[in-house]
Amino acid sequence: xxxxxxxxxxxxxxxxxxxxxxxxxxxxxxxxxxxxxxxxxxxxxxxxxxxxxxxxxxxxxxxxxxxxxxxxxxxxxxxxxxxxxxxxxxxxxxxxxxxxxxxxxxxxxxxxxxxxxxxxxxxxxxxxxxxxxxxxxxxxxxxxxxxxxxxxxxxxxxxxxxxxxxxxxxxxxxxxxxxxxxxxxxxxxxxxxxxxxxxxxxxxxxxxxxxxxxxxxxxxx
Numbered sequence: 001x002x003x004x005x006x007x008x009x010x011x012x013x014x015x016x017x018x019x020x021x022x023x024x025x026x027x028x029x030x031x032x033x034x035x036x037x038x039x040x041x042x043x044x045x046x047x048x049x050x051x052x053x054x055x056x057x058x059x060x061x062x063x064x065x066x067x068x069x070x071x072x073x074x075x076x077x078x079x080x081x082x083x084x085x086x087x088x089x090x091x092x093x094x095x096x097x098x099x100x101x102x103x104x105x106x107x108x109x110x111x112x113x114x115x116x117x118x119x120x121x122x123x124x125x126x127x128x129x130x131x132x133x134x135x136x137x138x139x140x141x142x143x144x145x146x147x148x149x150x151x152x153x154x155x156x157x158x159x160x161x162x163x164x165x166x167x168x169x170x171x172x173x174x175x176x177x178x179x180x181x182x183x184x185x186x187x188x189x190x191x192x193x194x195x196x197x198x199x200x201x202x203x204x205x206x207x208x209x210x211x212x213x214x215x216x217x218x219x220x221x
Contacts, residue, residue, distance in 0.1 A: 008085040008113030012190035029075040035082035130154025146175040187214035
């Protein structure tokens with residue numbers, strides 16, 4: 001029976017790939033990727049050639065059966081997201097769940113590495129003894145989301161798209177209670193990396209020049 005390796009990949013800077021991740025890419029027979037184009041760019045950078053297949057949030061039963069067939073043929077598989085650690089707000093966790101529902105005895109091995117969430121926490125400089133990660137801000141039922149943020153007694157982190165980041169930040173000032181400080185992380189590890197440390201009183205002024213491009217992680221405490 002083959003193994004599934006859940007492999008973290010760089011969130012921006014390609015030098016953040018780990019030695020172990022490179023070894024696994026060389027070892028496996030197949031790579032399953034949320035975004036094959038991004039994965040092929042990384043593999044080309046590493047000068048590694050492997051077949052790359054796309055997987056989706058709602059994988060078809062045929063795809064699940066294909067993966068199980070490969071594993072039964074002793075093929076090893078690497079699972080990667082578009083960037084960062086698979087299973088953190090991406091379809092990887094659903095795929096793993098679907099596979100385990102078919103076979104609880106699968107060997108699924110984590111290959112840790114880059115993560116926007118952990119990178120943000122590491123440089124936040126605030127008390128992160130208690131942390132709540134809420135994934136992406138929902139497009140609907142946002143009042144309930146902000147109530148959850150307000151009620152948590154500790155640091156709260158979430159992801160947001162560049163298309164909604166300013167709207168979301170202004171909503172925070174209006175709807176989040178019991179918090180004081182906000183840290184905005186944009187394009188972590190990339191050439192245009194930006195970290196804005198502000199508070200509720202200065203938020204509106206501090207985000208006037210915020211570039212609405214790239215990936216955003218937000219911490220509130």
